[in-house]
Amino acid sequence: MLFPAWARVGPLREGAFRGRLHDARTAVSLGRVLGAALVVCFVTGLVSHYLQQPPSWAVNHLPSRPSWGYRLTQGTHVATGIAAIPLVLAKLWTVYPRLFAWPPLRSVLHGLERLSVLVLVAATLLQLVTGLLNTVQWYPWPWNFRPAHWALAWVVVGALALHIAVKAPEIAAHWWRRSPGTLRLPAADGRDRRAFLATVGAAVGAVTVTTVGQSLTPLKDLDLLAPRHPDHGPQHLPVNRTAAAAGITAARLADWRLTVRGPRPYELTLPQLRALPQRSVVLPIACVEGWSKNAHWSGIRIRDLLDRAGAPDHARVRVVSLQQHGAYAVMEMGDLYARDPLTLLALSLNGDVLSPDHGFPARIIAPNRPGVLQTKWVTRLEVLT
Known part of the structure; x- marks a missing residue:
């Protein structure tokens, strides 16, 4: 034996x-959500x-509209990731007796x-926990978060697809409230199941309502658990990397000076930039950690600076920052971003000159773009053809 x-x-x-609710019906009810x-x-x-990191062939095809697109998708990404944590814990509580089923192995x-199942559970927990820690910018591990998060996401989705395929008959049998072939359980179990699912729903609602205000600003007054409040920061806008952290000094x-390199290169001082025609736009800063907020920006359209340099319409642009520390000191934007009339070399924020932490003397602000690519402390624009 x-x-x-x-x-x-x-x-x-x-x-x-001996506890109730460790049954397939409860597991399926949680699993579909x-x-x-x-x-x-x-x-x-x-x-x-x-x-954030498009393949080279896609750089000139990424859309700059809708202007709020990244704010919506990244806010949803972080909100659903946080909501999934109590759902995973409830699901594990429901099915954990099966970990001790007898015999432990019936066949290959x-x-x-x-x-x-072990791979699915381990990958999902690791993905959610590290994602949550990323929202507070705490990285107590030796690896680079972003590529690891990307790779682990595919492991989770692959393991989830395999699990659904294996369990499809059981899932189908318990998907609806009154599916044929399911066991009729005692009435008390039905009441307990509804109470349990209501409690899980309340937990999901609580963590969502108390964190989603960092991006969904109508709920900002309820933003109790999120690491960022959309109104807290210089000029009433949060920052991730300060001027001091980036090595920017007086x-x-x-x-x-702003240097523009192209067919007709030139340089401009800050007074000369301010003398050029200024445009004002309302655009969000949307951070990969999940917070975002609309702000009023004023400056010079990037397309006007490129036209002055003789750049062709299809040209990409490399933006170089003065920052000495941290990632994204150099970034590129495709022609759809560079030529969008909402894309500015911003000189002011909410009616005031940019603060050092927001990129003084000049920064990029563009629609539908991650905050890490809204380069601060810009010193050079390079036309790429």
């Missing part, structure tokens, strides 16, 4: 789990990844099924 009877002790003994949350989180994560196929800005 592969598993002797004497090994059936502790949680493996028969009747070890959790599955939807994970799929939405995955799709919006794809959008974020390709906007059963062993592979259990291994796939000495480095003393002789600042």
Whole structure:
């Protein structure tokens, strides 16, 4: 005998789990909501990844509209990721007695099924926990978060698809409230199940309402648990990297000029930039950590600066920052962004000169773009053909 009877002790003994609601109906009820949350989180994560790091062939095809597009998708990404945490914990509570089913392995196929569940649970928990820590910019691990998060997302989705395929008959049998072939459970179980699911729903609602205000500003007064409040920061707008953290000092800005390299290169001082025709736009800063807020920006259209340099309409632009520390000191934007009339080299924010933490003397502001690519402390624009 592969598993002797004497090994059936502790949680493996028969009747070890007497609590109700560890049944398939409850698991399926939670699973369909959790599955939807994970799929939405995955799709919006794809959008974020390709906007931050597009393949070379896609740079000139990324859309600059709708101007609020990235704010919506990234806010949804973080909100569904946070909402998935209590859903995962509730789902695990419902199914955990199956981890101690007897016999532990019935066949090779059963062993592979259990291994796939282990991969799904471990990858999902790791993905959600590291994603949550990313929202507070705390990285207590040695690897680079973004590529690891990207790779792990595919592991989660693949394991989820495999799990659904394996469990499809059982899921189908319990999907609807009165499916044929399902067991009729005691009336008390029905009441307990509804109470349990209502409690889980309340937990999901609570964590969502108390965090989503960092992006959904009508709920900002309820933003109690999120790491950012959309009104807190210089000029009433949050910042992730301060001027000091980026190595920006008064000495480095003393002789600042904007250099534009193209067929007709030129340089402009800050007074000369301010003398050019100014445009005003309302655009959001939307951060990959999930917070976002609309603001009023004024400055010179990038397309006007490129035309002055003799740039062709299809040209891409490389933007170079003065920052010395941190990522994204150099970024590129495709022609749809560069030629969009809403894309500015901004000189002022909410009616005032940019503060040092918001990129003084000049920064990029563009529609439908991650905040990490709204380059601050711009010193050079390079036309790429």
